[in-house]
Amino acid sequence: MHPEIYRQTNYNRNMSKTTKNMGCQQVLLHPDKNILAILEYLCGEANKVFNCSVYYARQVWFKENRFVNQGELCRQMKWNRHFNAMYASSAQQICNGVIESFRSFKQLLRLRVKRGINKQTISSELSKIRFIHCFLSEKMVKTY
Numbered sequence: 001m002h003p004e005i006y007r008q009t010n011y012n013r014n015m016s017k018t019t020k021n022m023g024c025q026q027v028l029l030h031p032d033k034n035i036l037a038i039l040e041y042l043c044g045e046a047n048k049v050f051n052c053s054v055y056y057a058r059q060v061w062f063k064e065n066r067f068v069n070q071g072e073l074c075r076q077m078k079w080n081r082h083f084n085a086m087y088a089s090s091a092q093q094i095c096n097g098v099i100e101s102f103r104s105f106k107q108l109l110r111l112r113v114k115r116g117i118n119k120q121t122i123s124s125e126l127s128k129i130r131f132i133h134c135f136l137s138e139k140m141v142k143t144y
Helices: 033-064 071-076 087-113 119-126
Strands: 004-011 017-024
Touching: 004 033, 033 087, 071 087
Parallel strands: none
Antiparallel strands: 004 017
C-alpha cells in the first residue's frame, strides 16, 4: 500500500519557497472478535459523547443565547455515562472538537454582522464543519 503524498509549501524568513512532502497511509486492522467488540463499543461511545456534547451546546445557545466554553462542557459531560465509559482524556478531546466547531460558527456569525454576509455564504462555509446539520435551522442564523 502506497501512502498518498501531499505537498505543503512554506516560506521561510528570507521569503524563499520551501516544499515539504507529507504522506498519509491507511492502516488496516484485522482484530479478533474480542478486540473488534471493544473497538466497536468505544467508537459507539465516542459518537454518543459527540452527540451529547453538541446537544448540550445547542441547548445553551438556543435557551441562553451564549456559547459554552471548554471547561463548562467538560464539567457538564463528566456526569454523562457515555463520557465515563471512555478514558477522560479521549472524551475531553471529543468535547474540544465540539467547542472548536462552535467557535468557527461564532466567527461566522460575527462576519455576518460585520460584513453583511448573507445566509447562503454562511451555509457554504458551515458545510466545511463536520456537523453542519446542527446549524441549518433558522434560529441559529440570527445576529450575534
